[in-house]
Amino acid sequence: MDFAGKKLKKLPLSMINDREGIRKVDLQRNRLRDVIGISHLSNLKELNLSRNDLGEFPREIRELQQLEKLYMNQNNIKSIPENVFPQLKRLTFLKLSTNRLTDLPLDMKHCQSLSYLNISNNSLRDLQSLVGLPRLKELFVERNRLEELPVSLFQGKEFSVFKASGNPLRKPPEEVCAGGLKDIKSYFSMLEDSSSSVSTVKTMFLGSSMAGKSTLCRSLKKGQPEPVGEDDRTVGIEIFDVEKENIRFLFWDFAGQEEYYFTHHVFITPNAFVILTVDLCSYDMDKPKSFDENVSFWLKNIQLKVPNSVVLLVGTHADECKDATEVSGKKRDIEKKVKEMLSEWKENLSQQKKTLQDLKDPALFSEQIDEIDRLSEYDFRVLDLIPMDCTKSEDINRLLNHILQTVSNKNTFPNIEMTLPRCYQEVEQDIKKLIKEEAIPQHGIVALDDLLAQLKDRHEELNNEKLSCILRYLHRIGIIMWYEEIPALRNMVFVEPSFLISLFKTIVRHDLAQQLEAIPKNVLKQENALHIHRDTWIRDFQEKATLTNKAIRILVRSELKQLALDDEDLVEEVVGTKERAGNLLTLLQHFEVCLPSKLTSPLNPEAKEFTPDRKWQPSNPSIYNPDGACLFPSFLSNNTQIEKMWGMDNPEDLRVHVYFLPEIPHGFFHRLIVKTCSFYPTHWVGLNECCFCSGEKRVLLREHRSDTDHFIEIRYKKTILFKPEEIQKAWDMVKVIMMKLAVLTKQWRGLCQLVHSPCRHQGCTDSFEWGDWQDWLDSSRADIFNLDDKITCRDGHVRQTELLFPKGPSVSHSNSRGCHGKKSAYDKSK
Template sequence: MPLLNGNQNARKEEDFAGKKLKALPYELLQRGGDAVKVDLQKNRLKQINGISQLKNLTELNLSRNELSDFPVDITELYQLEKLYINQNNIKTIPENVFPSLEKLRFLKLSTNRLEKLPQDINRCLHLNYLNLSNNCLRNLDPLVGLSHLKELYVERNQLAELPELLFLNNSLTLFKANGNPLRKPPQEVCAGGLRDIQSYFAMLEADAPDVCTVKTMFLGSSMAGKSTLCRSLKQGCPVTVAEEDRTVGIEISEVGSEGVRFFFWDFAGQEEYYITHHVFITAQAFVILAINLSSYNMDAQSFKEKVGFWIKNLQLKIPDSVVLLVGTHIDQCTKENEVKEKKKHIEEQVKEMLETHTTNLERRMKNFQEMEDSSLYYDQINQIERLTEYKLKVVDFIPVDCTEQADIDKLHSRIKHEVLNKETFPSIEQTLPRCYCEVENEIQELLKNGDIAEHGIVSQSSLLYELKNRHETLDDDKLKLILQYLHRIGVIMWYKEIPELAGSLFVKPSFLISLFKTIVRHDLVQELNKISPAQLKSENALVIQKKRWISDYKDRASLNNVAIRILVRNELQKNNYGITDEELIEEVVGSKKREGSLLSLLKHFDVCLSTKHNSPLNPKANEFCPQKNWKPSNPIVYEPDACLFPSYLSDNKQVEQKWESDNTEDLNIHVYFLPEIPHGFFHRLVIRTCSLYSPFWIGKDQCVLCCGDKRFLLRERCDEDQFIEIRCKESELETPGEIQKAWGVIREIMKRLNTLTEQWQGLYLTVHSPCKSSDCDQYFQWNDWQEWLEDSGTSKFNVGLEEKQTCPNGHQRRTELLFPRTPDAST
């Protein structure tokens, strides 16, 4: 729609957003046909009687209201082109609505309660954008026939199958369907986007087989017996695992059982390995949580460490997963009824924990709903409601004596019973084209026959060449789509989004994980001490430098790149891999001139970041602004000489020294995490943020970074309320322009925080600015803060705010010191 000028524009575009309206304003209806664009979002409308008078309306925004019935008066808006009616409570849409809206091009119906679509929606022939995410839809068949549809979003519904005919639409360019229990095509196919889905249906035969695949993750504290369980189930008989043979990192194995294909992932229990768990813990998995009953004490601390920690992490990461509690080491429980009593205690504590989690969510949602203007908190209410729909299922506790064949058989039967339950695992059966399975089998055959080296690293080009020789009907593009699917289910690993690794595939994931554990391990100091003088000489290093590497790791959580290369080279040259190809070794471990693929992966997954201990600091360095070209003030480029692992830091001394002290007038934002901050979240945020801004100083739970001459503090607070605090020094904000620049940096930090949050389905965030008066515990809540992150130039994040804000205790401050002032809010 072309922009209009002057008073004419004021009459044509009516803005009533955030006015607490319960009915359409009289002045709007009086002007009738003059209105072309009307914004009624963020009100309390339950109906819109009279809207049909606006005969010339082309754009209508009814989002974030209280509509429970689709307003049929809209059918008389024949000129309507864009309709926002998202974030309401609409359950059904009657027939004969969309045939009347012949000019409708854009329709946003996300975040409602729709269970089905009207059959005649496909008669809305000019529709090119449709958002149906966050509803309860089970069927998309009515959409077939929308020939002009370009963008379609159906995320987080109840879809099990997608209609093949929908993807014959040549106009469709963007499609998203994550968060559905899909079996045809599987979610791992849909994650690749529209091209993958179209290719899937093109290759799908009429009699394509259903396959049953389950990723089974063995979790639990150190020495809980995970490896014993895993290996005993794999062998089908009791297997003894010595303490010195316990898992380091993650071990992967495949087990077939009566038509079900299990991928066993055995996760090491030491805390040092938790920082890599997020890479491999995925949704739609079956979790076996091992609990050492012989060392379990029936008290709060023992439950927290051996059970509660894992349940909480699963609630945050994959809240719709299925967890089987397995009590181990029962042969070492000697007291009468000891196993029975501990079993009962654990079951009672888990039940109470799950109930408390649900009660807390429901109570918080009720508090928002009972506020005077609940429509302002629609986003918060909806997010909490989404979390209440997740039901972490913890199935009955089963004690196991891993030395007894009968107990191994009992556990095996129980696992089979759970995974074949369609209510528990609705998408366990997945329909796949035969060529998907054939390509996977051929890769394993190439590995077995020695056509791919034992370590499993192969170039993309050579693997495609081998596979095309076996499949004349599959071109490079189709093969790449199949390889990407195999990557998503964990059969191979191909990180094509990392430029340095796009040309290589790891068809033996266990080998890649063995490289991870070379650096991320609980006994790293011991491994550094084992480095021989000959190995040091190969890197032109001295024994005195090795001592420095060890002290740096202990004191500063940093590991020298030369030490990393030696450790990984040693691992590669061990007898079980026998790698002597210097070119391959350099590709993995890197050299003095380039970074190896292993470090690229560790940085990609927020495990570490590059650093240089003695790089000079320039307080007058040019300010960095994202998406703008930056010129270094110093033409000399220093190569990083070490990697910092923030999760290993033990104090905040350096950070506190650089930050000095807080000031009540600092820009100050609190991002609250409910139910809690996930383990490792803060350090992953720090890594992502410090890769943008330098210099930086990182501590155990604090970080200071600089942008130009402005200092910013990130601080993790884990008191009764858990939040991450973001501050900017008040003394460095002399003008409104400087304040806005600081908000720009804070926006970049919060964007990364928000993106990281998406990896934890069970998280809910709220954002506050605390009152700036000392000894005042009041705060100002940010509503719609995510809109500000998406587009700071056009969002109405703080629409309706005055130039000054007053807290409930009467303390007043300029709004720009509490909220970022967007252009829309200041006009």
């Protein structure tokens, strides 16, 4: 029986009276606060009570002894009584995510058949009740309050899926859990031999250019003033390893120019301490732009990427202000505006949640409401500003003491202290010794097999699997870099991250045109290039944001030479040759910083035929054009090319607006372009627009930023006559882009999306809001919406429904001001 979305407040009599015939009941998206009478359904095998108003777990469910699947997610359940789960001997699937559970019943381990359990998004602190579940294979415990995982949970059991991200874990640390089950088991097996407690804080120095980040960073490292001249300012990122009072700080000094910020997302990680420098001398209280550029821009982007960060504001150049009154005035002004900004952010989320809850059927938007709740629960803390005179030792020491006091507060940094097997630290020290002994080259690039062999010589008790587990942990805290997920780099480890970053900065930098102009004649000759070629490279970069592969090779070779690295094998591996791309380009493309510009090549008559549902391999996967180029979207300055290819907008175009709360992150749109261009190779890219083509079908991506709403528009070009099969193809193209959007959005934990279809009548500002639109992306079913053929907006415009919403079962929709179409019914549990 299907009672989904019926606004029920009690169980229907028709269901209760049919005691023996019912096998499955769908009661999701209702208003049930209890389920009195459910025990009468003695043959029930599947029960869906998700998205209701249940505050307590119904004790009656214990009587459903044939029950195999139970959905209780997205309720308000605070506790579960004892003696329920031991009675459910056939229960294999249980979903309790997004409730308010603080603990689990002790007898839960007697639910002998349970193989799938999802208890994510609760407030659990302990999983001991789950120890002893013999058939548990899939366990989801993300976003709880777990500090430790019981080792016995993993003994004698083979999980197929285990996910625990978003917990303040210290045993094992979250960086270990991110490596999956093998790493967790390896961690516990190594922990049995010996362990130690370590305190490590990744500290990121951010702020505008010339705000004094490098001076502050180096002064704190040295414990006394260490001035940094303008010529010595940071290009890219610099890394320092500093230990103060048994706390290890990993200082990451980020360059402030916008060009570098595009690569920062690669290195900014959760659980970090952020020091945001503000130049008090140049800060102007009377100009809102001054706060936006020096404070608000940075805070918003930190909040979107790592929404549970702790940010310490440091006011630099205080000694250059007129007097102490000016310093204190600017301090009060910045702190006041920060509080107003954070308050406005929370108010906007609250208002958006209320808007969704006030809709005619808010159950259709429950996932979006849950997303807003998730964002609201993040504890983004901005500490009061500390004015600094970086020329005074007493100010340096005062700031250092304040930092030590801040990170030692366990309420502020609950997972600073981690329990690690002693061999983790020993392996890290051995890697440093191998570099010092020159067993690893100075640049720190080493083959994985060679590194493992050298480490095994020093640790005979550790096999390759355990050593790899340690390397993955060191990668995640930023000690080394090992991009295991990139096939071309899987067998390469960068044990000196600063070297890798120095390679990044050769290409992604604010003065790239000047660097190209400075290439000498003899270096050009090595690439069979002339001055006229160099001038073309500069013009192409300035006008089209493309950089030829020849120029890239020259720039990186020049950087390696400055670092006194003349190893030709290394040069070829990093830079590439005329036959193949180097590892640097592989990394930049993997992190969606650039993409190969369009290349024309002849068709291969011997290429393999594409067959659906079968993995396709290119006939020559190593195709590389030495005379090709890379496009860097973040350097584009206009949309001229797009305007030519797209033409005029048509009000009848199929359109979708994806709104972002609280806003679109810096660089997000360009990364989306790179991600989507790899799928649609025929494309044209601009500053804030991109056009994709598939045959005669054209889709436009356009970024909209205003003082109010931020959204990305997806627009399908309407042909003279939309045939039914073309409409389906249009939604297929839109779906690909929205899937790329969803993947990218997950990398910004402080971000959520709302989707609307604007009314297609010219000049109308009304729109239709999609319900839980993620279901459409996740669905493989192809049935059609249960909707009227026409739908009417608030202003009375009647439009074809299939031109506003995709064909498929998984997106329900509603006009936020009163939609006249029927809602679709679908099984949310799937």
